[in-house]
Every structure is written in C-alpha cells, then in structure tokens.
Amino acid sequence: MAAQRQSPLLQVENLSIRFDGAPLGINVVDNVSFSVAKGKTLCIVGESGCGKSVTALSLMGLLPTPPARIVGGTANFGGRDLFSLSERERADMRGNQTAMIFQEPMTSLNPAFTVGDQIIEGILRHRRISKAEAKERALEMLRRVRIPAPEKRMRAYPHEMSGGMRQRIMIAMALANEPQLLIADEPTTALDVTIQAQIISLIRRLQDESGMAMILITHDLGVVAEVADEVVVMYAGRIVEAGSVDAIFEDPQHPYTIGLMGSVPSLGRRQGRLATIRGTVPSAEMMPKGCRFMPRCPFADERCVNDAPPLAELEPGHWARCWYAPLELHRGGIV
The missing domain is CATH 3.40.50.300 (P-loop containing nucleotide triphosphate hydrolases)
Structure with missing residues (x-):
C-alpha cells in the first residue's frame, strides 16, 4: 500500500x-x-x-x-x-x-486500588520525578479529562464511579506520559x-x-x-x-x-x-x-x-x- x-x-x-x-x-x-x-x-x-x-x-x-x-x-x-x-x-x-484504551474500563482498572494510585503508578514507572510531583501530574490529567472534584476522585475506587467516569480515568492514565x-x-x-x-x-x-x-x-x-x-x-x-x-x-x-x-x-x-x-x-x-x-x-x-x-x-x-x-x-x- x-x-x-x-x-x-x-x-x-x-x-x-x-x-x-x-x-x-x-x-x-x-x-x-x-x-x-x-x-x-x-x-x-x-x-x-x-x-x-x-x-x-x-x-x-x-x-x-x-x-x-x-x-x-x-x-x-x-x-x-x-x-x-x-x-x-x-x-x-x-x-x-505508546498507550492503549480498552473496551471495558471496569476490567482494566484494579478494583483494589484508588484511581489516583493507579495513575500515579504509571507516571512513576516512566518518569524520574517524586511521588508528590506524580500526584500533581495525576490531578492535572483528571482536570484535562474533565473529572469533577479531581482531588476527591483521586481517593475513590473504580466501583464508586460510573462507566463514563471510569473511561475518563482510563484516558487520563493512557495520556499521562504524553x-x-x-x-x-x-x-x-x-x-x-x-x-x-x-x-x-x-x-x-x-x-x-x-x-x-x-x-x-x-x-x-x-x-x-x-x-x-x-x-x-x-x-x-x-x-x-x-x-x-x-x-x-x-x-x-x-x-x-x-x-x-x-x-x-x-x-x-x-x-x-x-x-x-x-x-x-x-x-x-x-x-x-x-x-x-x-x-x-x-x-x-x-x-x-x-x-x-x-x-x-x-x-x-x-x-x-x-x-x-x-x-x-x-x-x-x-x-
């Protein structure tokens, strides 16, 4: 082609x-x-x-x-x-x-960890920054995907969110490292x-x-x-x-x-x-x-x-x- x-x-x-x-x-x-x-x-x-x-x-x-x-x-x-x-x-x-977003966010997110911890983990895996800086980056991503009350949502677990909200979390995770x-x-x-x-x-x-x-x-x-x-x-x-x-x-x-x-x-x-x-x-x-x-x-x-x-x-x-x-x-x- x-x-x-x-x-x-x-x-x-x-x-x-x-x-x-x-x-x-x-x-x-x-x-x-x-x-x-x-x-x-x-x-x-x-x-x-x-x-x-x-x-x-x-x-x-x-x-x-x-x-x-x-x-x-x-x-x-x-x-x-x-x-x-x-x-x-x-x-x-x-x-x-490279990053990927999957069909069903509930099976892609770990139910045992808060969404904030899961976003932070991905940032720390690829960036040499402090945990405090990674947390601020995670909050920034939640704001960019228009999650309301991002500070509160950082402490929430996947089951506490709607399907649309979980998919926004997945997008934030996927794009966190640009x-x-x-x-x-x-x-x-x-x-x-x-x-x-x-x-x-x-x-x-x-x-x-x-x-x-x-x-x-x-x-x-x-x-x-x-x-x-x-x-x-x-x-x-x-x-x-x-x-x-x-x-x-x-x-x-x-x-x-x-x-x-x-x-x-x-x-x-x-x-x-x-x-x-x-x-x-x-x-x-x-x-x-x-x-x-x-x-x-x-x-x-x-x-x-x-x-x-x-x-x-x-x-x-x-x-x-x-x-x-x-x-x-x-x-x-x-x-």
Whole structure:
C-alpha cells in the first residue's frame, strides 16, 4: 500500500498472526499493512472476530504467546521494529511512547486500588520525578479529562464511579506520559450514546492538543466519519478495503464495506428496512479457499470460490480486495 503524504510514525507491513491449533496456512491476521502519521487518526473497522483487536494487542506487545504467534511482518515505530524488541524494551515503551484504551474500563482498572494510585503508578514507572510531583501530574490529567472534584476522585475506587467516569480515568492514565501513539479499542462500546459522544469528543480534543497519532478500532461508522483521516476495513483477518475517509464513504468498492454502510440507521425518515449482511465471520476451521467474504457476498461467482483476490489499488491511495472492483464497471453500478 502507498505511504501517506506525511512520513508515518507507525508503519505496519505484512503483519500475520496465527493461533496454535489453527489449520495450516490460516492466519487470524493475514498480511495486514497500514500506516499512521503524527497527529492523524486511522480507524480500523469490521465485525467482531475480524482481527482488529488482535492486531492492536500485537502492536502493544500484549498478545498471549502461546496461543497467538506473530509469524510474519514488521511494525516500524519511530525507527524501531516493535516485534524485535525485548520484553523489557516493550514494557518501557508501553504506557510511555505508546498507550492503549480498552473496551471495558471496569476490567482494566484494579478494583483494589484508588484511581489516583493507579495513575500515579504509571507516571512513576516512566518518569524520574517524586511521588508528590506524580500526584500533581495525576490531578492535572483528571482536570484535562474533565473529572469533577479531581482531588476527591483521586481517593475513590473504580466501583464508586460510573462507566463514563471510569473511561475518563482510563484516558487520563493512557495520556499521562504524553504518548506519541494512542490505540483506542472500541473505547465507547460499554457506554450509553450520550456518554459515547462525550468520550469521542474528549479524545479528539486531547489529540488536537498533543498532536499524537491515534488508531481507533470501532464498528461504529458514525464515529469513523467524524474522526478518521484514513480507514482500514478488515474482514476475516484481511484488509478488504483501505483509503481516505472521503474515498471510503463516497465511493466504497468492496461488497462488505457497502454492506456495512447499508446497515447504519439514519436520523431521517425511514425509507425501508436496513440492509443486513447474512451469515457470520468464518472461523479458522471454516475459512473459504478463495475470497474470505465469498459465502456472504451477493455477487460471488466461481472465480470468487476458487481464487483469493489481491488487495489492488483502484486509484491513488484507495485499495480494495475484490475481483470486480471498480464495482460500477463490473457489477452494473451496484454502489
């Protein structure tokens, strides 16, 4: 895939991840490549089970090994290949130069310690400052994420806070050491719609202030349209479409991307039933021989059954993995 106009902060090339026991040659993440530049947001989109979170965990060095194993590819971050670092080097980088926000803050925060102690611990791990200075930094972060009465909240335990408040705490922890790259894995999934909007707005504001790069993993195309610069659509471990947010939303070229677009409800008057994508993401044991989307694709034919399409560049910066892209030329203008 072509590089972004800006020099990328993170460049992932041909990342492949396999789980022990999977059929020979079947990877849960298969030859995935993308990049993200400083100050930019890359959104990775797809259903549960498509490999989004596994990709993110591999970049953070958090994949459980075994059963997961990186079997190919590189991830160049600031001139260093993340996959060649020692565990000590990864720990020094994690929470400092790179940070991650997870889906469910209640399982990410330690229920036995106050939120203040947990933020302070992360600061002291990476900064040579006194505990008093770390406490002041923690208070500053709570103010930045707009936690009311931060001095009081420093002494609170996670169970004493709402879901939205806990997610704000997680954001404060992630950004306390001013990382260059933030990975946010479905950060609003467990929250109600109003709080979701507040959290996304908060993350965007903090990104604008710091200039950090962000990888946002989500299935919410409304969020993607609002925050993304670049979009990667994944299905069954492979990238099926990638490009700028404008290219993906204005001219989607993979049947899976089109299906995702059609399944999003609108605020206007309903014009009929929402589109659905029949079936489910295949397991490793049931992976099709040809195109992995073939069993669910309304346009699949014999070629799709037998041959896996390459990820081809349709126009500068816009890629799709479909034998019949551009679809308007080969499938009678289905877009």
